[in-house]
Every structure is written in structure tokens, then in C-alpha cells.
Amino acid sequence: MGIPAAAVSIARSPVLQNHHAMATVVERIQQFNQNRNPKLLILKYQTMRQNAFAFLRGTCHLFYEDLPANWPLNAAPPVWICGDLHLENFGSYKGSDRLVYFDINDFDEAVLAPCTWDLARLLTSILVAAQTLDIDPTDAQALCQNFLTAYTKVLAKGQVGMVNRDTSTGLVKELLDRLKQRKRKDFLAKRTVKVGKTRQLQLSDKATAIPPAQRDKICAIVKTWAAQQPKPKFFQVLDVAYRIAGTGSLGLERYILLVEGEGSPNHNYLLDLKVGCSSSLEPYLTLPQPQWNTQAERIVTVQQRVQWTPPALLDTVILDGQAYVLRELQPMDDKVNLIQWNGKLGRLRKVIETMAAITAWGQLLSGGRQGSAIADDLIAFSQDIAWHKPLLDYVQAYAAHVEADYQLFRKAKL
Numbered sequence: 001m002g003i004p005a006a007a008v009s010i011a012r013s014p015v016l017q018n019h020h021a022m023a024t025v026v027e028r029i030q031q032f033n034q035n036r037n038p039k040l041l042i043l044k045y046q047t048m049r050q051n052a053f054a055f056l057r058g059t060c061h062l063f064y065e066d067l068p069a070n071w072p073l074n075a076a077p078p079v080w081i082c083g084d085l086h087l088e089n090f091g092s093y094k095g096s097d098r099l100v101y102f103d104i105n106d107f108d109e110a111v112l113a114p115c116t117w118d119l120a121r122l123l124t125s126i127l128v129a130a131q132t133l134d135i136d137p138t139d140a141q142a143l144c145q146n147f148l149t150a151y152t153k154v155l156a157k158g159q160v161g162m163v164n165r166d167t168s169t170g171l172v173k174e175l176l177d178r179l180k181q182r183k184r185k186d187f188l189a190k191r192t193v194k195v196g197k198t199r200q201l202q203l204s205d206k207a208t209a210i211p212p213a214q215r216d217k218i219c220a221i222v223k224t225w226a227a228q229q230p231k232p233k234f235f236q237v238l239d240v241a242y243r244i245a246g247t248g249s250l251g252l253e254r255y256i257l258l259v260e261g262e263g264s265p266n267h268n269y270l271l272d273l274k275v276g277c278s279s280s281l282e283p284y285l286t287l288p289q290p291q292w293n294t295q296a297e298r299i300v301t302v303q304q305r306v307q308w309t310p311p312a313l314l315d316t317v318i319l320d321g322q323a324y325v326l327r328e329l330q331p332m333d334d335k336v337n338l339i340q341w342n343g344k345l346g347r348l349r350k351v352i353e354t355m356a357a358i359t360a361w362g363q364l365l366s367g368g369r370q371g372s373a374i375a376d377d378l379i380a381f382s383q384d385i386a387w388h389k390p391l392l393d394y395v396q397a398y399a400a401h402v403e404a405d406y407q408l409f410r411k412a413k414l
Contacts, residue, residue: 025405026412032061036251044250045414053129055406057247060084061280073116077373079363080302083109085118086125091335095309100332102163103307109279110302127399143352150356156382158375160361162308170350171336185266187331198264200239207241215240221319236260270329290370294323305366
């Protein structure tokens, strides 16, 4: 894939030069991850070595370290962004109305920032994932333009929509249709084992044992939190384990909880308890941010603003002075298997355009909240598409930069 001269000039920005003068890409990755669980960090690095797309998912911090401070598109309207928008951070879930939706599903990095930041990261992910998905480079560029065109058209309408089983198409519809067959009993059977009249978590490469003292602390804090809920007994903790999931967050403190739910053994529920950390975008923000009480509050609040219908269980809890995000693990949690595009570009195009619409809807839905642009400002931004080309030039150059960084990382002995 050739890189336009204009894009090359962006890729060689002073910001990139400064970062590389200070440290190699491997050193920057090590520094960012230095306080993580060493055993899980090894797993994170193994995952990142699989391909350039996995590397991109595991290095959100590099993306924003490299984004030029004087990038003209930093002047785009401020919105509540996911912060780590890529092809695998869209997925299905059951909303508080118990209907199943397809939406952005990861808000660990969420902040108030120019709308173009999420667009740039998502478009970069399309280009970087192209090799893994066996997409021709020219077709990948066309998909980027498809995304921008769809995003701009939705933004121009100023109206908010959502994606569920009735409104979905293509690969997304196939995903949501498959979910109808999933049962909670089967979901539990994959992750737990029966012990008499109750269950316990099944330890595996996705769930490992924790010390009894830590287990007791988690049980106690969830019990305190549950006492404030309408059905405290529902959240009685039966078992706890470390949860191993994701790529970017691997190595951070995270647990899977088995709770009583609606009754043992077949109506138990699984919960996810994940530490709330500062967004990796924070050092590069110029827009004033709200004074959040905790990082978990930031994550939960932005998710509730951006999603059409957030999950019923999405809250914060405090353990030893540290805030965590508590949410339900559902049989309906899943992602589109993009490999199933089967050489039919139209199937991929539909997914990309769906993701574009969801991105625009989330920005409109959360507009006018604590500094984010109102719908009129976003509509005005959509009227002149002169910003499309410099954005596409930037991501094309940066995708090549990610590939180069990945090759350096892959050869490093970590």
C-alpha cells in the first residue's frame, strides 16, 4: 500500500521524533506496563505477538503518544469517546430493557476529546487488521472511506438510533440471531462445575484461583454493596477467581464472581469486577475533564451516556480504597466474527457502516454533557467533508508505522 507524501509528513511529526528520541517502542511498552501482574503481562505480550492487529489492540497508549499535538483535526468538535475504538470493541449485550443490542462495549479509556480521535483509531484498526482478515489493501482503504461516508451521513441527520435484532443486517444480524439459541444454563456449564446443590467456578486459562484472604475481602465488599440493592440475596457471592480476558487490559486486577442470582444451581449469575484505572489518553488531553470521584465512575458514566440502553448491572464498588467496575457477564456478550466475510466485501462493508452509525449515534446521544458538543455543532461539522482526506492520509501512514513497531516488538525478548 503506497503512502501519500502528505501522509508521510504527518507520520514524521515532531511528536513521533521526540518519543523515539527518548525511548524505543519496546521500552515505551515496558514502561507503560511496568506495574501489571508479571504472569499476566507475559500472556499479554504473547497475545500481542500474534499479529499487528493484536499489537495495536494492546498498545492504545502508543497511538495517543504518537498523535501530533498540532494535528489540525484536534480542532474537531469535542465528544465523549471510547478512546480505544477498534474493530473488536463493538459487541452484543443485553440492555436494561432485556433486549439484545450491538454497540460499543469498552469504555476503559473513555474521555472528552475531539471526535476525530475515535475515528482515527478505528480507521487505523481497519488498515492494520486487513492482513489478518485477508483483505486487499485497496479494499481496506475503500472500507475506511465507507466508514467515514456512513459516519458523516448519520451525523448530518442529527438523529439517534440503535442496532438490535430488528434493525441489524449482514454479519451483525447473523450474530444476534445466533444469540437467541444461547441459554444461561449452558453459559454456566461452560464456566462452572456443579458441587452438590450449588456451583463453583471452573478454573482454566480464563479463570485462576485467588488467595482466600482476597476472596474474603471481595465477598465482604460485594455484600456491603448488595445491601443497598433491591434484592441483596441475588448478589450473595458463591465463588471468586481471577479473570483473564481482553488484550489491552491484561495484567490489571480483574475478577469473575459467581453469585446466587435467582437460585442454585441453574439460575446463578456471573459478574465481572474490574479495576478502574486512569485512561491512557489522559497525558495528551487538552480539553478540561470532569472531576470524577474515581476512575471507575468515569468509565461507568461515559458508557451510560454513549450506549443506547446500557446493561441493567453497571456500577462501581470500592475495595481497599480502589474503585472497580461491576457488571454482569452475559450469554449475550459476543463479537462479530469478521473472518466470516468469506471474500464478500459487501458483508464487511455492512459491518463497517453499522459501526460508523453506532459511533455517530453515541456522539449525538451523549452531546451537550459536561463540555461535549451539541447536535447542532456535530451537524455543522458533517457539512464540510474536507477533513476526510487528511484523516485518511494520517491513518494510512500510521498503519504503516504500527506495522513497523510490531516487527520491532515481535523480535524483542520480553
